Amino acid sequence: QITLKESGPTLVKPTQTLTLTCTFSGFSLSTNGVGVGWIRQPPGKALEWLALIYWDDDKRYSPSLKSRLTITKDTSRNQVVLTMTNLDPVDTATYYCAHRRGGPYCNNVICHAFDFWGQGTTVTVSS
């Protein structure tokens, strides 16, 4: 059974750095094809894709946020960490992490879709 859970601060001041942790179980980030992504959702708005890391440490970022984001993994601890610098009130949102598969390892499995999501963690950016 795959589960993911986000953790981090609920309130951050403008210009500060946000560090979010996704702790997961039921899969390993050392398995070929496996990835974890981050998606956020401002209050009352649509989903926005942020970043993605794969089993082979391939990292992808939203171009509009790339200069502010860093995604890393700790395979032994089953965690993925997203860091976002220079926070602004427009970064107020619920942040989700989600499981995904990709690459050439897609036989008989769901690929290129976020098939399991964490419950989300709400981050407010305010002074």
Add this chain to the structure above:
Amino acid sequence: DIQMTQSPSSLSASVGDRVIITCRASQIIGSYLNWYQQRPGKAPELLIYDVSSLQRGVPPRFSGSKSGTDFTLTITSLQPEDFATYYCHQSYSIPDTFGQGTKLEIK
């Protein structure tokens, strides 16, 4: 970035109705199109992947189709639990992009 134009943004319907939600991609995305359902205060849940494949446990009243760069989510015989917000998602090229969402409300 690939733009996903989703319509309508909101929709009122009754239990038992058939509804259609559409997403148009700004360029070719092959079959890299997924649909999610999000209930208030909850995380999105994968409904359909690769245009038309149902996630495990999703009832067959949900279906997806494609015509060129136009993608459709159809829900037949709406049930009370189907009233939620729906999002399309393209994973053809980075950055992934989502549609703006369709809020399905009870008439």
